[in-house]
Amino acid sequence: MPPIVRGKSFDSASVLAHPAVCAEKPDLKGFLPDELREFLARFGKEKYRTNQLLRWIHGKGVADFDQMTDLGKEFRSQLKAEARVEYLAERHRAVSRDGQTTKLVLGLSDGRKIETVMMVDDGRRTVCVSSQAGCALGCRFCATGQIGFQRNLTAGEILDQIHHGARFFRARGASGEEFEHPVTNVVFMGMGEPLNNYEAVLRAVKLSGLEMGLAVSATRVTISTAGVVPMIYRLASDLPKVGLAISLNATTDEVRNSLMPINRKYPLKTLLDAARHMAGVSLRRRVTFEYALIEGTNDSDEDARRLVELVSGFPCKINLIPFNPVPRQPFRRPGQERIDHFHRILWERNLTVTVRWSKGDDIAAACGQLQASVPS
Structure with a gap:
């Protein structure tokens, strides 16, 4: 309403x-x-x-x-x-060793904190935004899930993260490089499950696309989900231009149930049916599957072959993400040889597959590491 x-x-x-x-x-x-x-x-x-x-x-x-x-x-x-205009105060800033990733801890008006990440790569200036303070889904490999759910962010709070990114990129280019549009891409891959805060996310995407504003086209926006199936169908109807990334991470319901409790409500078949629907109506015509490789859990040859079977038959891309360390979790990243072998099985079966080495893991800004912590 x-x-x-x-x-x-x-x-x-x-x-x-x-x-x-x-x-x-x-x-x-x-x-x-x-x-x-x-x-x-x-x-x-x-x-x-x-x-x-x-x-x-x-x-x-x-x-x-x-x-x-x-x-x-x-x-x-x-x-x-x-009235007022939302502004999130910067509480902490960390920069990766290679200078390509910057993480901001931003304070909300009620004292809670969230994290936003800015990344520079091959001409792209990407802002990774949070949609919630904390997260209710409890994925075992994710640091945000350890916090638990605190609250949904408003559209203004989501949008202000992109504005922080725009100011950052403008300052970065002040030495000579000028940007007509300082932010080229927005990814909803920060803290929280975007599809559990659907209306605010939808509103933020529309506002970020205003030509007199940030002018980030919906085709430059990617929304990641752990698999909130009913909202994937809504997204396909409301925002067919955005990219959809599904955090998959397993090839059997048994393993995915143990890693991601949401799978008990929306098991793999139901999730993949929704992904096929999105691929069929999306103007991008392709869904991305994120697959965090965890040693001894989901990195076997059998997992690779099952993954091929699961995603065959519709256009998609696989991002293999070597596991990023998370405190108080026993998981480990597979060795390089195992990562390469898993990748090769998918590539030889003609899947579009990339090993995505997460940026900013040295500042806890990589996939699964966000906790909104401020060093003392």
């Missing part, structure tokens, strides 16, 4: 029910253009004011109304009294 009832009157009760609203004031960063236009109608403002405000919030990433100098002093005072 949109935050504002479309019509001549402004429904404040509707706004206060919106997920972009804190205890007192609505967060304008989470409003879609039509919703912002109706919000401003409360003050009797012309439609062009909507675009002015959108450019400040989404184009320039400004969260302080006093800095929006072309809005007029009285209007800025009204906005300060009635």
Whole structure:
């Protein structure tokens, strides 16, 4: 349900029910253009004011109304009294040894923390965003799952992570390289299960694509899921341009049940049916499967052959991810020879397969390592 009832009157009760609203004031960063236009109608403002405000919030990433100098002093005072613009404070920053990965710990307004990762690779400037504080799914190989679920993020909180990335990449290019669009790619592979916070994620993707803002096309967005099957079907309908990445990690229900409790609710066959559906309607025409290789658990020749059988028959890509160490877990990464052999079995059977060595593992920014911890 949109935050504002479309019509001549402004429904404040509707706004206060919106997920972009804190205890007192609505967060304008989470409003879609039509919703912002109706919000401003409360003050009797012309439609062009909507675009002015959108450019400040989404184009320039400004969260302080006093800095929006072309809005007029009285209007800025009204906005300060009635609304806010989400801004997440940076609590900690870590940079990988190779300089290609930077991790931010960001503070939420309620004191909780999340992590956002920026990566530079081969001309791409990617922001990896969190969709929840913590996670309820309890995947055994994932550090975020050890935290447990704290809460969903609002669309504004998700979007502000991308703005942090945009500011970071602009500063990085200040020495001479200029970016028309500082963020080229967004991946929902941070803390939390994106499809368990579906409406906020959907809204954030739409807002990040605004031409007067970050201008990140949906075709440059990838949403990762542990396998929330009903929401995969919704995603295929609502956002057919986004990429879907499925965290697979096993070739039998028995092993996947032990690694990922969600498999007991949505077993492999059900999950793969949803993946085939997404591949059939997606404008990308391909689904990515993430497969964390864990020594003695899912890295045998039999696993490789079963994986070929599971994904045959529809367009997909396999990302093999050598396991990244997680505290208090007994799992280990396979040796290089075993990784290469597993890869070769898939490649010889004509699958599109890549060994993805995670960036930022030296700063606990790699796949499965995010915990929102700040060094003391």
